[in-house]
Amino acid sequence: MLRFDPARADSRGWRLLELVATARHLRAQDLLGPDRGRAEVALARQLAMYLMHTHYCRIYSAVGRFFGRDRTTVSHACAVIEDLREEPAFDQLVGEIEERLSSEAALEREAAHVAA
Template sequence: MQQSECKPPALPSAVVFFNGLAGKPVPPDPVRGMIEATVGQVFNILLEDLGSTNRGPARVALARQVAMYLTHVACGLTLTDVGRLFARDRTTVAHACAVVEDLRDDAKFDRVLDLVEMIVRFQLQSRDPRSAA
């Protein structure tokens, strides 16, 4: 699997939302770390809990599912690659994506997820040296 990267559209107004992420520890993969840090902050979940191999409480499991969903959607990674990145089976990632898609029927959840996805895409773009041109 190659280093995960995306080239999303510019979203400069989302910079404000990243200010609270500075200085937080991240997992070894920078993309996974950034996505988990963003999701953890929005859902008020510790990074250690998001990265746990245990399912944990429902709110932790949901945040982890959102992180996997965003990695698949924002980066365009296959379910298998997302599974490798999160040390999960591709069927677990598929289930996570299905759960999140179902939850998007709720307007409030959908708005929050749209915002988190914009933040993730902007953060990914700012890490991509090709987007500096």
């Protein structure tokens, strides 16, 4: 069980975490563990950090706070994922998650517009 951390009071961050964890067949809370964890957990965490930075335009330090990591760890994660995107299968996976995030954001905007 994770303790409440104000840095993690971010519904979009949690949704991103859920999408990445599901895509990688993991639990979301595994990605927030205090240690590196298994290689597949570390890679999923790096992917979530990358997407939070690139898709949500969050600065490294904000992403690091959410994950309980340093900004340099986020920078490293982004570099690792950029390199892995050279592999077509991995790039496709990342693209599918990005599409899902974009679709959900569009639905949120539409709902907000209708409510206004």
